[in-house]
Amino acid sequence: xxxxxxxxxxxxxxxxxxxxxxxxxxxxxxxxxxxxxxxxxxxxxxxxxxxxxxxxxxxxxxxxxxxxxxxxxxxxxxxxxxxxxxxxxxxxxxxxxxxxxxxxxxxxxxxxxxxxxxxxxxxxxxxxxxxxxxxxxxxxxxxxxxxxxxxxxxxxxxxxxxxxxxxxxxxxxxxxxxxxxxxxxxxxxxxxxxxxxxxxxxxxxxxxxxxxxxxxxxxxxxxxxxxxxxxxxxxxxxxxxxxxxxxxxxxxxxxxxxxxxxxxxxxxxxxxxxxxxxxxxxxxxxxxxxxxxxxxxxxxxxxxxxxxxxxxxxxxxxxxxxxxxxxxxxxxxxxxxxxxxxxxxxxxxxxxxxxxxxxxxxxxxxxxxxxxxxxxxxxxxxxx
Numbered sequence: 001x002x003x004x005x006x007x008x009x010x011x012x013x014x015x016x017x018x019x020x021x022x023x024x025x026x027x028x029x030x031x032x033x034x035x036x037x038x039x040x041x042x043x044x045x046x047x048x049x050x051x052x053x054x055x056x057x058x059x060x061x062x063x064x065x066x067x068x069x070x071x072x073x074x075x076x077x078x079x080x081x082x083x084x085x086x087x088x089x090x091x092x093x094x095x096x097x098x099x100x101x102x103x104x105x106x107x108x109x110x111x112x113x114x115x116x117x118x119x120x121x122x123x124x125x126x127x128x129x130x131x132x133x134x135x136x137x138x139x140x141x142x143x144x145x146x147x148x149x150x151x152x153x154x155x156x157x158x159x160x161x162x163x164x165x166x167x168x169x170x171x172x173x174x175x176x177x178x179x180x181x182x183x184x185x186x187x188x189x190x191x192x193x194x195x196x197x198x199x200x201x202x203x204x205x206x207x208x209x210x211x212x213x214x215x216x217x218x219x220x221x222x223x224x225x226x227x228x229x230x231x232x233x234x235x236x237x238x239x240x241x242x243x244x245x246x247x248x249x250x251x252x253x254x255x256x257x258x259x260x261x262x263x264x265x266x267x268x269x270x271x272x273x274x275x276x277x278x279x280x281x282x283x284x285x286x287x288x289x290x291x292x293x294x295x296x297x298x299x300x301x302x303x304x305x306x307x308x309x310x311x312x313x314x315x316x317x318x319x320x321x322x323x324x325x326x327x328x329x330x331x332x333x334x335x336x337x338x339x340x341x342x343x344x345x346x347x348x349x350x351x352x353x354x355x356x357x358x359x360x361x362x363x364x365x366x367x368x369x370x371x372x373x374x375x376x377x378x379x380x381x382x383x384x
Contacts, residue, residue: 001160001202004029006093007064014062019372022062024350026306027162027202027246031096033344034369035065035308036362037355038077040315043109047073048080050357055084057362059095062369067249067308067353069100069167069207070152074108078155086157097156098247098308100207101148102140102167104128138171140184142191149195160200163247164192165207170220182226189234189245196244205247207310212250212265212296213258224248224299225266248300252309252349253318254326254342259307261383263293268303301348312343312352326382331371336364342382345374 007029015023023030036058041047055066068077078099085095104118111117115136122128122139127147132139149164166188172181185206192204206212206227210220231245252259300307313319318339321327330345332338336354343352354365374382 001092001199002027002029002031002064002096002162003093006091007031007096010064010090010094017062018369021373022369026096026350031065031351032063032369033349033351033373034063034340034365035067035096035351035353036063036365037310037353038066038068038081039072039310040355041073041077041357043074043076043106047357048076048083051077051080052084052087053359054356054362055081056088057359058366059084059088059090061362061366063362063366064090064094065096065098065351065353067098067310068156069103069165070148070155071100071103071105071167074106074110075151075155076108078152082155082157092158092160096162097158098163098165098205098249099152099156099161100165100167101145101152102138102169102171104133104137104139105148105151134172134175138168140166140169140172140188142187145188146191146195149200153200160202162202163205164195164201164203165205165247165249166192167207168209168211169206170208170211170222173220173222178222181222182230185227186230186234189231189243190237193234193238193240193244197238197240201244203244203246205245205249205305207249209251212248213256213262215262215264221264223265224296224303225268228268228303228305245305247306247308247350248296249308249310249353250296251311252297252307252343252346252352253312253314253339254322255314255318256311257383259296260298260346261295263295263298265294265296265299267292267294268299297346297348305348306350307346307348309343309346309349309352312354313339315355329374329378329382332368334364336361337368337371340365340368341371341373345379347376347379 011023128139211222214221231243235243321335330338340352
């Protein structure tokens with residue numbers, strides 16, 4: 001597991017090569033504000049090898065954050081992360097590893113009949129009840145997540161995972177009402193609290209696509225206030241003093257900025273956070289009304305949750321360039337670097353995630369960290 005001594009030591013090894021606040025507080029230590037993702041790509045040996053080389057390059061260049069999921073590329077992404085970690089000059093205590101559970105994973109390749117595969121491997125074996133499946137591919141019962149966590153540990157060749165996300169829980173809203181989904185989350189959190197006590201995970205989070213960026217009337221909406229409340233209740237049930245809910249993952253980029261602009265959540269009860277150290281500029285408290293709704297990022301900032309921005313390059317769309325007015329405010333030698341610096345300038349964002357299967361692109365993305373992010377006032381000014 002990542003430790004304070006390990007991650008601070010990694011920061012000491014690489015920190016002088018980067019701009020201010022490149023390393024940010026997370027968990028017991030610090031993490032690079034650019035992380036490498038592993039979502040895209042075909043489930044082939046060739047793509048595995050490309051990811052392997054890119055991951056090794058990243059770990060040895062100042063990136064100590066990797067994000068994956070058991071269903072990415074039919075479990076191959078987790079497995080190549082484990083292989084790359086074993087080959088890179090980095091200690092486990094220096095590396096922050098995040099993965100996810102929720103979608104039923106294939107094994108190595110996509111089967112010719114996915115429905116039959118799900119039935120034979122998950123339903124007929126008793127691991128999943130058909131009634132717990134949403135859209136034929138998603139489950140988040142405690143026993144299922146327990147089994148997937150164990151499988152992820154095996155895939156990664158590790159004893160611990162620093163952040164374990166419940167993956168896209170809004171998928172369950174296609175089959176059941178919101179209250180039932182919150183109940184499911186609370187049960188999942190209880191099991192993850194137990195796994196945290198056992199030392200298998202450092203903490204847990206929620207990775208979403210729509211849930212926290214859409215208005216309450218949207219069919220995919222989930223309330224952050226209710227999610228936090230359910231985590232607190234789960235911790236209390238297990239006997240833990242505080243919950244292990246530490247992170248959110250959601251899309252954020254210059255063209256998908258509603259996590260910052262859409263005020264769709266009740267303000268958290270406890271205001272203030274020391275977790276967002278890189279966000280040094282303070283807002284004018286007179287401009288805030290406790291009764292108003294806040295955005296997902298503002299909620300996270302005030303409640304001390306770290307946010308990891310997925311789709312920071314909009315899956316490659318922003319490589320061609322950013323809107324001229326936005327680009328003018330950002331440092332970076334390329335649109336990719338500017339896009340990454342935009343994402344990691346947002347309040348509560350601990351790191352921007354970027355997937356790459358090219359060592360050259362790794363070098364370009366890592367170099368984004370040599371530039372300073374926007375301050376709070378400059379970032380806010382982009383939206384004025």
